[in-house]
Amino acid sequence: MNFDELVGNFPALTITGLEQGAIYALVALGYTLVYGVLRLINFAHSEVFMVGTFTALWTWEALGYNQNSPSPAFGPLLLALLAGLAVAAIASAATAVTVELVAYRPLRRRNAPPLAFLITAIGASFVLAESFGIGTARAPFGMPTLIKSETVFTVFGAGVTNVQLLILGVTLVMMVGLDQFVNRSRLGRGIRAVAQDADTAALMGVNKNRVILLVFVLGGIMAGVAALLWNVRYGYTKFNIGFLIGLKAFAAAVLGGIGNLRGALLGGLLLGVAENYAAGLFGGDWKDFTGFVLLVVLLMFRPTGLLGESLGRARA
Amino acid sequence: MRQKLARVLSGVAISALVFGGAAACKADSGSEGGGSSAACDLKLGFFGPLTGDAAGLGIHMRNGTKLAIDQYNKENADCKVNLEEYDSQGDPAKAAPLAQKAASDTKVVGIVGPAFSGESEVADPIFNQVSLPIITPSATRPSLSTKGWKIFHRGVGNDTSQGPAAGRYIKNVMKAQKVYVVDDQSAYGAGLVDEVKKIIGTVAGEDKVQVKQTNFSAVVTKIVGSGADVLFFGGYYTEAGLLLKQLKGAGWKGTMVAGDGVNDANFISVAGQQVAEGTILTCPCAPATAAKGTFVTDYKAAFENAEPGTYADVSYDITKIFLEGIKSGKASREDLLAFVKAYNKAGGATGVTYKFEGTGELDPAQVLVWAFKVNAGKVVPDIEIPKA
Numbered sequence: 001m002n003f004d005e006l007v008g009n010f011p012a013l014t015i016t017g018l019e020q021g022a023i024y025a026l027v028a029l030g031y032t033l034v035y036g037v038l039r040l041i042n043f044a045h046s047e048v049f050m051v052g053t054f055t056a057l058w059t060w061e062a063l064g065y066n067q068n069s070p071s072p073a074f075g076p077l078l079l080a081l082l083a084g085l086a087v088a089a090i091a092s093a094a095t096a097v098t099v100e101l102v103a104y105r106p107l108r109r110r111n112a113p114p115l116a117f118l119i120t121a122i123g124a125s126f127v128l129a130e131s132f133g134i135g136t137a138r139a140p141f142g143m144p145t146l147i148k149s150e151t152v153f154t155v156f157g158a159g160v161t162n163v164q165l166l167i168l169g170v171t172l173v174m175m176v177g178l179d180q181f182v183n184r185s186r187l188g189r190g191i192r193a194v195a196q197d198a199d200t201a202a203l204m205g206v207n208k209n210r211v212i213l214l215v216f217v218l219g220g221i222m223a224g225v226a227a228l229l230w231n232v233r234y235g236y237t238k239f240n241i242g243f244l245i246g247l248k249a250f251a252a253a254v255l256g257g258i259g260n261l262r263g264a265l266l267g268g269l270l271l272g273v274a275e276n277y278a279a280g281l282f283g284g285d286w287k288d289f290t291g292f293v294l295l296v297v298l299l300m301f302r303p304t305g306l307l308g309e310s311l312g313r314a315r316a
Numbered sequence: 317m318r319q320k321l322a323r324v325l326s327g328v329a330i331s332a333l334v335f336g337g338a339a340a341c342k343a344d345s346g347s348e349g350g351g352s353s354a355a356c357d358l359k360l361g362f363f364g365p366l367t368g369d370a371a372g373l374g375i376h377m378r379n380g381t382k383l384a385i386d387q388y389n390k391e392n393a394d395c396k397v398n399l400e401e402y403d404s405q406g407d408p409a410k411a412a413p414l415a416q417k418a419a420s421d422t423k424v425v426g427i428v429g430p431a432f433s434g435e436s437e438v439a440d441p442i443f444n445q446v447s448l449p450i451i452t453p454s455a456t457r458p459s460l461s462t463k464g465w466k467i468f469h470r471g472v473g474n475d476t477s478q479g480p481a482a483g484r485y486i487k488n489v490m491k492a493q494k495v496y497v498v499d500d501q502s503a504y505g506a507g508l509v510d511e512v513k514k515i516i517g518t519v520a521g522e523d524k525v526q527v528k529q530t531n532f533s534a535v536v537t538k539i540v541g542s543g544a545d546v547l548f549f550g551g552y553y554t555e556a557g558l559l560l561k562q563l564k565g566a567g568w569k570g571t572m573v574a575g576d577g578v579n580d581a582n583f584i585s586v587a588g589q590q591v592a593e594g595t596i597l598t599c600p601c602a603p604a605t606a607a608k609g610t611f612v613t614d615y616k617a618a619f620e621n622a623e624p625g626t627y628a629d630v631s632y633d634i635t636k637i638f639l640e641g642i643k644s645g646k647a648s649r650e651d652l653l654a655f656v657k658a659y660n661k662a663g664g665a666t667g668v669t670y671k672f673e674g675t676g677e678l679d680p681a682q683v684l685v686w687a688f689k690v691n692a693g694k695v696v697p698d699i700e701i702p703k704a
Contacts, residue, residue: 005521005538008541009538009541012537016537017533017534067588067589068589139582140585140586142557142587145588163565234531235588236557236586238369240528245530280537280538283523283524284534285524285525285526
């Protein structure tokens with residue numbers, strides 16, 4: 001145990017932990033939304049994220065950037081970011097919808113048991129990851145450093161960079177936007193209605209299948225945004241990049257209370273920070289260990305997560 | 317139905333046996349007739365990553381092997397040796413079934429590889445059971461030669477030569493003040509870091525990362541906070557590239573030093589040119605681009621003008637050891653093993669005299685370690701690191 005390392009770098013570990021946690025949170029939203037409505041853990045969601053990282057990279061390559069390009073000026077940068085964002089969000093949403101239409105909907109139509117959904121989800125995840133693995137020769141891909149990381153201000157001696165502010169800012173905007181959408185809009189009311197009681201919602205004239213599709217689209221968009229932020233910050237992707245992030249994001253969703261949007265944010269940030277503290281205290285080899293021990297211990301005391309499972313009940 | 321299928325299958329199996337046997341007989345009679353002439357249609361295996369994270373390292377070795385075999389087949393068109401590729405993806409978990417496959421294919425009489433230390437731990441015992449001789453061009457974990465595997469040979473120095481040399485380079489050539497060490501907890505990476513620490517003495521700090529880890533923010537914070545001017549990384553190029561990219565992104569100004577697992581062009585494609593610039597990479601080998609004879613021109617001609625990468629020349633030379641054995645009529649695994657054990661000749665590309673000790677280690681007098689530097693997006697030779 002190395003308390004000096006933890007105490008000395010506490011502010012820096014907190015900031016980088018929050019930044020990683022923000023990406024977990026955005027991916028966690030996809031798990032939470034689908035679980036809230038379908039009571040299904042969509043394991044293919046990690047691959048929805050992976051598709052986002054690749055399509056954003058390809059967009060940048062089409063715009064003439066490679067991993068050795070210098071950081072562009074503000075105008076082209078904004079274009080590259082927005083184009084990457086749009087393509088990643090659309091591609092991720094399309095992947096999520098495809099999985100729903102090809103894999104889950106036929107099962108629902110036949111009233112398949114929950115176990116069938118689970119194994120289908122895992123299968124869909126493998127098919128997506130492996131097809132990208134074969135298509136890209138399982139090679140790692142570096143990316144251009146579009147935004148040169150610069151310290152904007154310091155908190156307790158730890159520099160906060162422009163990229164970190166971007167990640168946290170975008171995550172908060174997406175979170176608030178999604179929360180408001182689900183709680184205030186007409187379509188959002190439909191989502192909450194189906195989450196609470198699908199049959200009654202159907203009797204009230206809510207089109208269940210359309211709501212489910214919407215949930216997959218929303219989760220896909222969030223994963224696409226997370227993928228773009230990932231590319232900007234870490235600048236690297238590979239066919240199996242989704243596996244670990246997906247697992248962490250799923251853990252974050254459970255930690256905050258799966259089915260609960262605000263829980264996903266809280267769980268994501270908490271997991272990101274806790275992992276970093278653990279890496280500081282025990283060394284990097286204990287990072288994943290501590291994250292999951294935290295999850296297990298927390299679930300012992302709060303089996304439904306920090307904020308409870310409540311997509312439907314939150315503000316019904 | 318099932319019975320019918322079984323009958324068809326057994327029919328196929330029997331006919332395969334008959335034809336296979338006929339072919340074998342033919343080959344045998346050929347070799348008897350020619351006295352000392354070589355057995356035909358034997359196979360040499362290449363065992364290493366051809367896809368996956370570390371494929372960049374494996375492909376050069378496979379190319380070196382392939383070049384040697386292609387040249388042999390051109391000269392011996394009537395009696396060819398075939399290359400059998402075993403793509404382990406560098407993953408010890410995938411090594412066992414592949415090794416079994418090679419062991420049970422009796423046509424395979426020698427293996428170039430396994431390329432990495434982790435997969436060697438899994439595959440070598442399997443080869444040992446069937447006396448299938450191996451010469452690894454690149455697995456540098458020292459303990460591999462102490463397991464009592466009679467089939468094991470190492471065509472390069474091990475980490476007890478590479479690690480201390482890297483340490484001496486950091487200490488004497490770079491004159492580093494504060495050195496931080498990080499390893500990826502692999503058999504290879506952790507071993508290398510241990511050896512470096514022995515030379516350097518007190519380090520500014522140390523940490524471990526995981527293979528496949530992508531977010532290095534915690535270790536980056538620690539390295540920047542420690543004020544280290546040199547980072548030694550024990551591991552492979554994907555993690556090295558990502559770690560260095562995130563370090564430089566956090567404003568770190570120091571230099572990374574890493575071993576042969578990072579000594580590959582893919583390191584630069586993961587990290588990006590600006591980030592990788594100036595990184596020092598060691599290797600218990602001489603620069604393949606400065607190999608002797610016609611190796612470099614032959615390699616470029618055979619593989620679309622690609623520069624030979626790390627260990628391509630070593631792989632070429634050790635493949636030729638096997639080929640020489642086959643040519644002189646050593647058609648069985650046991651005979652070829654004895655041939656390799658007694659070998660004592662200089663390789664055409666490396667100039668290293670391949671003479672193995674009883675443990676399978678290369679004669680220590682033949683081991684040399686070079687430092688390379690990333691310069692303008694290419695890995696170029698720097699200096700041969702002086703022996704202590």
